[in-house]
Amino acid sequence: xxxxxxxxxxxxxxATGSIYALMALSLVIIYNATRTLNFAQGEILMVSTxxxxxxxxxxxxxxxxxxLVAVLASAxxxxxxxxxxxRHAISATHFDVLIITLGLSxxxxxxxxxxxxxxxxxxxxxxxxxxxxxxxxxxxPGSLGIIGASLALMLALGALFRWTRLGRAMRAVxxxxxxxxxxxxxxxxxxxxxxxxxxxxxxxxxxxxxxxxFLSSKMGxxxxxxxxxxxxxxxxxxxxxxxGGMLLGVLENLAPLYLPSSIKHSVPFxxxxxxxxxxxxxxxxxxxxxxx
Amino acid sequence: MRHAxxxxxxxxxxxxxxxAPPYFVFLASLIAINAxxxxxxxxxxxxxxxxxxxxxxxxxIGAYVAAILTIRAPAVPVVATLLIAGLVTAAVGLALGVxxxxxxxxxxxxxxxxxxxxxxxxxxxxxxxxxGNDGLRVPAARLGPWTLASDTARxxxxxxxxxxxxxxxxxISRTRTGRALLAVRESEIAAQASGIHLAAYxxxxxxxxxxxxxxxxxxxxxxxxxxxxxxxxVFLSVDFVAMIIVGGLGSILGSVAxxxxxxxxxxxxxxxxxxxxxxFGAILITSMLFMPGGIARALGRIGRPTHGAAPSExxxxxxxx
Numbered sequence: 346x347x348x349x350x351x352x353x354x355x356x357x358x359x360a361t362g363s364i365y366a367l368m369a370l371s372l373v374i375i376y377n378a379t380r381t382l383n384f385a386q387g388e389i390l391m392v393s394t395x396x397x398x399x400x401x402x403x404x405x406x407x408x409x410x411x412x413l414v415a416v417l418a419s420a421x422x423x424x425x426x427x428x429x430x431x432r433h434a435i436s437a438t439h440f441d442v443l444i445i446t447l448g449l450s451x452x453x454x455x456x457x458x459x460x461x462x463x464x465x466x467x468x469x470x471x472x473x474x475x476x477x478x479x480x481x482x483x484x485x486p487g488s489l490g491i492i493g494a495s496l497a498l499m500l501a502l503g504a505l506f507r508w509t510r511l512g513r514a515m516r517a518v519x520x521x522x523x524x525x526x527x528x529x530x531x532x533x534x535x536x537x538x539x540x541x542x543x544x545x546x547x548x549x550x551x552x553x554x555x556x557x558x559f560l561s562s563k564m565g566x567x568x569x570x571x572x573x574x575x576x577x578x579x580x581x582x583x584x585x586x587x588x589g590g591m592l593l594g595v596l597e598n599l600a601p602l603y604l605p606s607s608i609k610h611s612v613p614f615x616x617x618x619x620x621x622x623x624x625x626x627x628x629x630x631x632x633x634x635x636x637x
Numbered sequence: 638m639r640h641a642x643x644x645x646x647x648x649x650x651x652x653x654x655x656x657a658p659p660y661f662v663f664l665a666s667l668i669a670i671n672a673x674x675x676x677x678x679x680x681x682x683x684x685x686x687x688x689x690x691x692x693x694x695x696x697x698i699g700a701y702v703a704a705i706l707t708i709r710a711p712a713v714p715v716v717a718t719l720l721i722a723g724l725v726t727a728a729v730g731l732a733l734g735v736x737x738x739x740x741x742x743x744x745x746x747x748x749x750x751x752x753x754x755x756x757x758x759x760x761x762x763x764x765x766x767x768x769g770n771d772g773l774r775v776p777a778a779r780l781g782p783w784t785l786a787s788d789t790a791r792x793x794x795x796x797x798x799x800x801x802x803x804x805x806x807x808x809i810s811r812t813r814t815g816r817a818l819l820a821v822r823e824s825e826i827a828a829q830a831s832g833i834h835l836a837a838y839x840x841x842x843x844x845x846x847x848x849x850x851x852x853x854x855x856x857x858x859x860x861x862x863x864x865x866x867x868x869x870x871v872f873l874s875v876d877f878v879a880m881i882i883v884g885g886l887g888s889i890l891g892s893v894a895x896x897x898x899x900x901x902x903x904x905x906x907x908x909x910x911x912x913x914x915x916x917f918g919a920i921l922i923t924s925m926l927f928m929p930g931g932i933a934r935a936l937g938r939i940g941r942p943t944h945g946a947a948p949s950e951x952x953x954x955x956x957x958x
Binding site (some may be wrong): 353382434443451453454572576613621 | 744748750752754758875878912918929
């Protein structure tokens with residue numbers, strides 16, 4: 346295979362990887378704030394993308410409006426779910442909250458199926474699908490657009506976490522909840538914010554990926570790869586989530602070139618098992634020792 | 638009291654095929670099969686706090702092993718078939734359990750979820766063996782001179798195996814091993830400090846759990862008579878989790894009750910496929926919020942009280958909350 350074709354595969358891998366990275370980020374944001382894994386993350390993505398799509402159908406509005414509607418819907422959904430359901434389980438174990446978010450994901454998916462049916466719908470893209478020729482290489486503008494938009498969102502998140510008061514509060518809670526509370530940080534507000542931010546990140550990812558994988562009630566499954574990406578980068582680390590996502594996307598796209606193509610869907614799993622055996626802390630992370 | 642309840646239960650189970658129409662005999666077989674899976678899952682989740690979303694994968698392995706064995710080697714008695722199905726699945730459980738030892742609850746849940754997907758992919762791709770999407774028709778199994786061709790015959794087979802495995806599970810939970818597993822659930826660090834070999838016991842739980850599910854898979858193949866990969870999707874794994882959540886984590890009687898409830902519910906919702914996950918999700922959420930400990934805790938002391946309790950929050954999680 347020529348190196349130009351290889352570059353093409355790597356770039357489309359990076360595009361898929363950006364989506365995984367965004368999913369991984371949204372999982373990690375909630376994990377860092379509340380120490381739980383949100384199983385409903387993918388379904389929040391799916392529902393908010395559907396809401397954006399409905400806005401598109403009803404209002405005949407430009408795609409930007411769909412994006413905005415999706416973002417608003419996701420923020421609202423994240424806020425409401427955290428407030429109405431998760432907050433009531435605040436004293437429960439992580440195990441319990443995991444089950445609750447699993448229940449939420451079932452409810453959301455089923456409700457979406459009832460409202461929008463379980464069919465697949467095409468979703469318009471921000472980017473044209475005519476390939477760009479850069480020298481001998483063919484590059485899909487869609488891939489570049491997804492990569493660019495994701496990077497922009499990641500930078501915005503980085504700035505939020507580094508420089509804003511809320512971001513500092515969230516990092517403090519991630520480090521030590523009790524100490525953060527003693528410093529006067531409202532841990533409950535951090536919970537709320539983490540769900541809202543994660544949902545918004547998911548909504549953007551949803552609008553970006555929907556043109557590629559179609560809009561359907563099943564599209565929430567992309568969250569599983571987001572989780573693998575987060576594990577790959579070291580769960581809990583935000584730069585790790587980005588690196589892990591990119592790495593996973595590229596691996597997933599490269600693997601079928603060298604292995605039977607039917608193996609593609611198993612790549613995330615094999616990657617996860619491998620990384621857990623070889624480097625449980627992820628490529629960037631380290632294994633934290635817990636004190637009793 | 639206890640003996641009377643047990644005796645009545647046994648009488649109902651034995652007399653069921655004469656009292657109930659054939660479809661309900663089939664349904665009762667399914668309940669018993671699911672109860673075996675629920676007990677297996679509970680040994681893993683309720684006892685060692687490792688959540689698995691991949692038990693449909695184990696069930697599929699057991700089912701396909703039993704089916705292929707029945708087709709290729711019809712002379713093998715059904716007991717051996719089930720045992721082999723269980724052992725093969727247990728071997729897979731061992732292979733999966735060893736790397737998964739490194740995983741805490743959340744990671745394990747996701748790794749097992751991914752495992753479930755991979756099993757379905759594997760079944761689809763090994764179509765020379767499994768016939769892929771076309772599905773596999775399972776002939777009636779043989780036990781000595783008898784062919785298990787009727788619903789009633791299969792029902793008795795399933796019930797006998799289930800009873801055996803329930804008794805075994807109750808006994809496991811009363812032994813040193815069972816206590817060690819419970820200690821692991823309460824606090825891994827404390828258990829380790831008390832001299833419990835953490836890795837060995839967690840692996841053991843995984844292997845035993847896989848064995849139970851594999852045997853149940855073998856029974857599933859025989860009772861349902863037709864296997865296709867889409868009967869083992871992730872929602873089946875979720876159903877199993879729902880069974881032990883509703884029934885009660887760490888309770889064997891609760892597992893049976895949860896299996897009965899979820900299976901019956903599933904069956905009565907068959908005409909409302911769109912609403913099924915909605916109702917199941919709502920059940921999961923409400924039972925977690927309002928009834929932690931499940932049916933077993935709600936019924937109080939009818940079940941074995943020591944295991945009826947919900948898992949208390951493990952010490953390691955209490956750190957920074």
